[in-house]
Structure formats: C-alpha cells, structure tokens
Amino acid sequence: MLISIGMLAWNEEDVIEATLASLFRQSVFQETSGDLPDTEWEIVIVPNGCTDGTAAVAQRALAKLTGQAAGRKVAFEVRELDEPGKSNAWNHYVHEFSSKRAELILMMDADIEFGEAETVSNTVKALLHTPQAVVAVDLPLKDAIKKPSKTLIERISVAASGASAGGTPGISGQFFCARAAALRQIWMPKGLPVDDGFLRAMIVTDCFRSAFDGSKVIRAEHASHYFRTLTTLREIFRHELRLVIGTALNCYLNWDFLSFATDPTGPGAGVLIRNLSENDPAWFQRFIDNAIMNHGFWVLPGDMLFRRFAGLGRNGGRGLPRKIFVASVGFLMDLPVFIAANRKLKKGGGIGFW
Numbered sequence: 001m002l003i004s005i006g007m008l009a010w011n012e013e014d015v016i017e018a019t020l021a022s023l024f025r026q027s028v029f030q031e032t033s034g035d036l037p038d039t040e041w042e043i044v045i046v047p048n049g050c051t052d053g054t055a056a057v058a059q060r061a062l063a064k065l066t067g068q069a070a071g072r073k074v075a076f077e078v079r080e081l082d083e084p085g086k087s088n089a090w091n092h093y094v095h096e097f098s099s100k101r102a103e104l105i106l107m108m109d110a111d112i113e114f115g116e117a118e119t120v121s122n123t124v125k126a127l128l129h130t131p132q133a134v135v136a137v138d139l140p141l142k143d144a145i146k147k148p149s150k151t152l153i154e155r156i157s158v159a160a161s162g163a164s165a166g167g168t169p170g171i172s173g174q175f176f177c178a179r180a181a182a183l184r185q186i187w188m189p190k191g192l193p194v195d196d197g198f199l200r201a202m203i204v205t206d207c208f209r210s211a212f213d214g215s216k217v218i219r220a221e222h223a224s225h226y227f228r229t230l231t232t233l234r235e236i237f238r239h240e241l242r243l244v245i246g247t248a249l250n251c252y253l254n255w256d257f258l259s260f261a262t263d264p265t266g267p268g269a270g271v272l273i274r275n276l277s278e279n280d281p282a283w284f285q286r287f288i289d290n291a292i293m294n295h296g297f298w299v300l301p302g303d304m305l306f307r308r309f310a311g312l313g314r315n316g317g318r319g320l321p322r323k324i325f326v327a328s329v330g331f332l333m334d335l336p337v338f339i340a341a342n343r344k345l346k347k348g349g350g351i352g353f354w
Helices: 016-024 054-066 086-097 119-128 152-163 196-204 233-261 269-279 283-295 320-346
Strands: 002-009 040-047 074-078 104-109 135-142 175-179 217-227
Touching (some): 002 016, 016 104, 054 074, 119 135
Parallel strands (some): 135 217
Antiparallel strands (some): 104 175
C-alpha cells in the first residue's frame, strides 16, 4: 500500500524543518516499530507563492530525514507553485502531484507538531478498520496546553478549545487521512479562504449526491497534534475574521448552490466545480459577488450571528440563566468580528482573504 503525504506551505521556512522532524519521529518511520511495515510512503511538499526559502529548507530536511527512515520506502519531492493560495495548491497536489497508486492521502500543515508517536499510525488504522469512513482525523490541540505557565489569553484560549473538543468530529486541514479515491472526486474553487467546512460537506454528502452521513468522518483514538496558540488580540481578531468570512462563503457555495445544482446521478459537485473553473476562472468571484448583492445590507447567514444561543434549552433547561449570560457575553465578543466580516464581504474582499 502506498500512502501519499501532502504538505501545502506558504512562507514556512522557520518551522517546516521542525514539522518534518516531528513527522519522522512517528512510529511508522522508526526501526523498532512494527507499524504498517509493508507500506510505501511518498512526501510531497507544495510551497505556493512563497517569498522565503521554504522550498530549499524542505528539500534539505527531507534529504536528511529520509536517509534516516530506518529502511522504510520513502520517496519525496518539492513542487513549487508561483501562485499563492491553499485551494489552488490543494488541487494541484491531489490531482497532479500525488501518485496515482496512492490508496490513502494524508494531508498536513507545515507548522504543526505531533502529540503522540502513533498519531499517523492510529489515524491510518482507524480508516482501514472502518469501511464506511472516508476521512479519519486526530485531535487538534493548542500548543499552549503544554506550557506550565500561561498568560491570561492562553488560559482562556485553551479553556475554550477544551469546551468544544467533543461532539461530531470536523475536518481540520491541519491534519487528516482520507481515501485517495474520494479526494480525487473533489476540486476546490480557487480563492476559497477556509477549506475545512467545504471539504467536510463534500465528504459527508458524497459530493452532494446523497443525504448527509456524518459517519464518513471519524476521529482516531490516541492521535493528536499541536498547533500554534494565537497570543495577541490582533492575531485572534484576524483569525476569527477569516473563519467567519470563510464560513459565510462555504454556506453560499455549499447550501445555496452545490446542494441544488448537483445532479445526484452524475459525477458530483467536484467535477461541476472543475468544469466551471476550466470554462470561466472568474466564476467563483462572480457567484459570491451576486450572492452578496442579493443578501442586501447584512450578508452573513443569520444563524451564524446567533450561534451562541443555539441549543440553550437542552438538558431540560438546567442552568439556563447562566447559559444565557455566557451566550450573551460570547455574542458581544463576536459582534465586532461579524461587523468587520460583513463590511469586508460587502466590499468584495472575501475571495482569497488570508
């Protein structure tokens, strides 16, 4: 079995070597481990629009690390793209750069650190042992959780992420493992600022050809990775702004267009996007512009604005006054982000926003 590892990188020369070192500390690349012994591996780094030395650092690190991979079959290459953009790089990697022999594709960001030595192994095995699943994910953890002494912002951030760690797993673009055949049915529109929600919608609906099936995404046990905790209010605000804009664009694309335009007996929404992009590279921008114009003054989906109040009456309404208070505080904290996101979308600044 061949597993392809794709890493999309934008100006990551300061961290990509450490991320690759963390990858090669995984049990699947260790001599003393019996994990997936007959598996072949390929690693494809896709620096896109970089203005630093990401490609050169990755090339040197991979040459060194693959030579120390305990006799495992590991091929690698670095494929640079002049044009920046994660969705564009994703399309090139999945459909052109990754080996057509690959049965599984493991996607990962260039700035993470694995939390457990068996993360890759357990994620792959979870997918192989669950026939109905298409994607297996791990548990994303903020790196501040490892710090013995945390700032107030870090403590709040870690607490907030812990409160939202349960429930139905989503797909984090930071790390996941997927069946290659499923990903090769998906093309992303260029300029999509947040790909996670789009990808999950495509997976759980079989590219909008079937009813929603959350069992297609599973979380592997004893598998995790750390990502950088945002530590300034400016960073947090910009990150939340990007997420709100991306979520709004995903709503327009997924539920206002693809869910209606996709023929359930046809090749699926991925091919529809590919054909639209080939015939008219500007179609996505025009579609979003038209959707925003039709929404009038307030262009964000209404349920986003009041998301904090959803499900307050669950569990028989126990602790309802406290829940209302907490939701109200969260709503007031969200409001500046929503106003800024609404303004940016009205000005046409959503596509490609980073």
